[in-house]
Amino acid sequence: DADVTQTPRNRITKTGKRIMLECSQTKGHDRMYWYRQDPGLGLQLIYYSFDVKDINKGEISDGYSVSRQAQAKFSLSLESAIPNQTALYFCATSDRRDRLLTGLETQYFGPGTRLLVL
């Protein structure tokens, strides 16, 4: 979805380096999420934010941190990258008002960032 953008799209880094993945959205949604996708493991939630002042850990937050700089921006940092963090990372957004209007809250995903840690 072009309304949710992620930068960079591809990144190669070395073990021990700190890197940041960025997500921006123009959908005006209040909720944002970071997922990690590994073959055979599906989508695992790293962190999520229901508004600018609300940050929550997901199921696999160890080794990651996030920053919600504005309603439209949500960044994911790997403090000290390790090869085990090689994966495809997705940002997603949703609007809490969706459930009031339609009964379900759709998550809209960005195109993903492919990260390789050597």
Add this chain to the structure above:
Amino acid sequence: QQQVKQSPQSLIVQKGGISIINCAYENTAFDYFPWYQQFPGKGPALLIAIRPDVSEKKEGRFTISFNKSAKQFSLHIMDSQPGDSATYFCAAPDGTASKLTFGTGTRLQVTL
């Protein structure tokens, strides 16, 4: 925490055939159960969703069947087409219902 088990991991179906993907959840159902579709190089996108107060929802060739007592729901793709080749994820709401737990995904290949 919601747990979702999805099967099969991969599926090969001939064009025109029926593709069936199954999911089972553990905790009490909440608002809805969505299926997401992901094409190579793209992020997942909502395909179809069902509320737990109905047993079936159909949108074109895609149907969700829901069995509340068995805590299972499945996706049926009728008259499968090569363009349906993608990875499919089921999901279940977890606690706040805004947070989804996804299944491990099913890679569907529709052959000519």
